[in-house]
Amino acid sequence: AAHPMLNHRGFINLTPEKLLLGSDYVWDKAYRLSKINEMGLRFPKGVVFEDCEFHFKCFTQITNIYYTDEILYNYRVRSESIVTNAGKGNVNIKDLFEVDRHIYDYLVETGKLENYKNTYLFLIGRHIKSVLLPNQKEKVINYTDELLNHIGFPQNFEAAAVNENT
Numbered sequence: 001a002a003h004p005m006l007n008h009r010g011f012i013n014l015t016p017e018k019l020l021l022g023s024d025y026v027w028d029k030a031y032r033l034s035k036i037n038e039m040g041l042r043f044p045k046g047v048v049f050e051d052c053e054f055h056f057k058c059f060t061q062i063t064n065i066y067y068t069d070e071i072l073y074n075y076r077v078r079s080e081s082i083v084t085n086a087g088k089g090n091v092n093i094k095d096l097f098e099v100d101r102h103i104y105d106y107l108v109e110t111g112k113l114e115n116y117k118n119t120y121l122f123l124i125g126r127h128i129k130s131v132l133l134p135n136q137k138e139k140v141i142n143y144t145d146e147l148l149n150h151i152g153f154p155q156n157f158e159a160a161a162v163n164e165n166t
Helices: 033-039 050-059 082-087 094-109 113-130 134-151 155-165
Strands: 010-013 064-067
Touching: 033 050, 050 094, 050 113, 094 113, 094 134, 113 134, 113 155
Parallel strands: none
Antiparallel strands: 010 064
16 A cells, blocks of 8 residues: 555644654654754664654654655665564564553653554554564563553553544
């Protein structure tokens, strides 16, 4: 399926729902360093999938982005890269769920959880779905269970489900 913003060029008002339209990689975006410093953003240390955490924290602090379909970057795929090895099941997937935990804690600390509840749940679902390797199934179930306990699901998210149905 084509990317929903593929034919758009210009500023886009960033809403919680639009946060999930693009990738959560950083290599396909350009950032103003002064803005990153102003927001106090840094990549988390010691975890893989740190792009997702950085992306989520960044895009919950800004109101609009400039989108262009112009190709400004060439991406080299390496056989030893994390992305390539994750697809083969050679990466510790616990980090993916650790990043989800960090994002939840950030949303709570900054008072943004209410606005981003549905977006956050969708993100977790996307992460669970991304681990399609049979040898990781039991780990995914255990990590998901730990994460859901940490975020108090479903109790802390009942209002989001009610608002979605009305």
